Amino acid sequence: MMPLIPLTVTLVALGTAAPWALAKDEVSSDGVKVEEMSALRKLVPEEELEAAAAQQYLEMKNQAAQHRALAPADNPQLQRLNAIAKKLIPHAERWNPRARQWKWEVSLIGSKEINAFCMPGGKIAFFSGILNQLKLTDDEVAIVMGHEIAHALREHGRERVAKSGLASAGAKIAGIGLSALLGIDPNLAGAATGGVANLTMLKFSRDDETEADLVGLDIVARAGYDPRAGIALWRKMAMVQKNESLQWLSTHPAGKARIAEIQRHLPTVMPLYAKAKGVPQSSLPPYKSNVEGITPIHR
Template sequence: MKSFLALFLSLSLFSAAPFATARGEPASVQDGINVEEGSRLRKLVPAQQLEEQAAQQYAALKKEAAQKDVLVPENHPQVQRLRAIAKRIIPHTERWNERADQWPWEVNLIALKEVNAFCMPGGKIAFFGGLLETLKLTDDEVAIVMGHEIAHALREHARERMAKGSLLSLGATIGSAVLGLGDIGQAVVGQGAQLWMLKFSRGHETDADVVGLDIVARAGFDPRAGVTLWQKMSALNKSAPPQWMSTHPAGKNRIAQIRKHLPSVMPLYAKSRGTTVAALSPYQTNVKGIAPVK
């Protein structure tokens, strides 16, 4: 059986399912991105209980990572960088979920070569070293990843999937596959491991992408970095595809959908920068061969 961490990674940003239209309650009208509300079924699962279980699992993951000496210290420059980006993004989360204002947000970095990241319900975020190092992400690109993962939590996708009964068998081991902990993780997983034994739907992936663009644009990060991020991912896929990309390729459709939503979020970004969309320069990433994004 796959470990809890491996399964959780399969539902994070890099599951990269094709885009689809989210379905549920009528969309609310606002500036920026407009999406439909999630299914009312999610209300069958108590949000507080879900967040408490997530916090327990996150604490167990940190403990296991620390024991394996792969939990990066708080004073490390990359940890400080991630937390500084999160600090700018978090104030813009409450518009999408009123509980977010009370979440005990936390951001940590795990020194493994996994090219991934996630955010649990309740604002528990983790990045893996391989994501930053392999893709050489700019701050804007980091924000795109973080915004997507945070959007999953804000939009309560795990809660909705639980309510719909999309659970697999119990007994997952936190960190076993990635951290090499064998049966040790089973002793600390506690209740609620089943929360992560799921995959998000195509609609959820769409939802997280577009809501994430909205959040990062308001925080002053360039949403056009979503295009360059996935161009980098495509290049990685061609050279040495990780397991998750061999089964869930990003494809051109994701970039096309990001471009489609840029007109909705670029005014937010321009406003955060105190300028106009027309006055913005094209976005240029830090890797040669990737053209500027207008």
């Protein structure tokens, strides 16, 4: 099996948009409720955005493969990620019907970066640093993946493209304009980077981050993963941040307010989790993380 060799990359949780004008805002009587998506996103052709994202994702994978940093299909951690994605994806189309057409894909890149992202069209990537340094449980991996998928389903990146004035873009969407907007070096696949992917950060608004948290919790709970793991995840992030700067936190601000928002919505998503597990909510045990210092979460 090909070993994962760290690749010097700065790629940040793009969580970019999945384009679809008919994405749902209130999908059922249970689960979380969110505001309507911005009509501005309709100015950007979803097919062109997805095609550009697919191309850039392929270029990133090719570059990682050249540096022996792309995990092969038999890598246990990649298999783990695929298994979790397989459980989450069936619950995506309730938030965006176009998701059923996406060619979903999960990649694992060997890098110390604490990072993950989902691009338009369901292109997901995790960096080994987020798994290894945070010692993520399956529930916590699901929280990260659900959050990034939610950014795509709620078309946050598509809206950002529209607001940037690139809506007319045919060629721009497939070229440097979109690359820069999504934080991707247009020379990613070329020799100009010296074989090192140079990607910058895409920062969503506070409202986008909150929405991705909530929609992600809904998806995770329906898939049978414990939404309380979100609290443990952000507590882990805070613990690790004391020792180093985290790229993921630069685009996903943490803090007590974020944890409080998750806690506030647990009464909405915990019944979904209990239903997925096939047990009464009252019989659910506390969520226990795997790191000393994080107390069991009962709510």
